[in-house]
Amino acid sequence: MKKGIFFLLCLTFALDCFSQSIADVARKERERQRTSQSKIVVVGWGTTASTIKTPSANPATAADAPTVPKPLTITDNKGRDEKFWRTTFQNAREDVKRAEARLEILDLRLKGLNTQLLQQSDIYNRENRIGAETTAAQQALEGARKDLEQAKKKVIDLEDELRRSGGPAGWAR
Numbered sequence: 001m002k003k004g005i006f007f008l009l010c011l012t013f014a015l016d017c018f019s020q021s022i023a024d025v026a027r028k029e030r031e032r033q034r035t036s037q038s039k040i041v042v043v044g045w046g047t048t049a050s051t052i053k054t055p056s057a058n059p060a061t062a063a064d065a066p067t068v069p070k071p072l073t074i075t076d077n078k079g080r081d082e083k084f085w086r087t088t089f090q091n092a093r094e095d096v097k098r099a100e101a102r103l104e105i106l107d108l109r110l111k112g113l114n115t116q117l118l119q120q121s122d123i124y125n126r127e128n129r130i131g132a133e134t135t136a137a138q139q140a141l142e143g144a145r146k147d148l149e150q151a152k153k154k155v156i157d158l159e160d161e162l163r164r165s166g167g168p169a170g171w172a173r
Contacts, residue, residue: 076167085162085171092155099148106144110137 075081117130159172 074168076162076165078165080165080167082167082171085167086173089155089158089172092151092158096148096151096155099144099151103141103144103148106137106141110134110141113137 073081076085113130113134117134120130162172163169
């Protein structure tokens with residue numbers, strides 16, 4: 001029994017002496033990376049990494065080293081890039097904001113005319129003058145509603161076109 005415990009104790013110490021520490025493993029890995037002749041360079045978003053040989057200390061082989069490739073731009077199926085889509089969506093959303101602001105202004109104008117019609121005391125003049133202005137304001141308001149619907153539809157159509165052309169959905173933001 002004593003011999004078994006002694007043997008187990010000796011075996012444990014022997015295994016502990018031969019094992020590598022984490023610091024030893026890290027030193028060896030750093031040394032391996034230092035002596036490596038290639039680096040991995042990520043060229044751009046969504047592209048694959050490419051391996052490029054680093055120039056060595058020898059100036060004769062430095063001329064043989066390839067240059068770093070230009071970053072690749074991501075495009076959709078029709079060749080349009082992120083900049084095109086972002087500016088297109090920005091313009092479409094600005095059109096929606098302008099149409100909403102115009103609709104709000106015309107709505108306030110119509111409400112003001114209706115209030116003026118109710119507050120004015122001369123019955124004959126108010127219906128002749130304010131009635132024509134109210135009718136014109138209502139027609140302009142309907143036109144502004146149609147413009148707003150068209151502007152919103154344009155944004156939805158752009159989102160569908162982006163989806164169909166294979167571009168990332170993030171370009172619509």
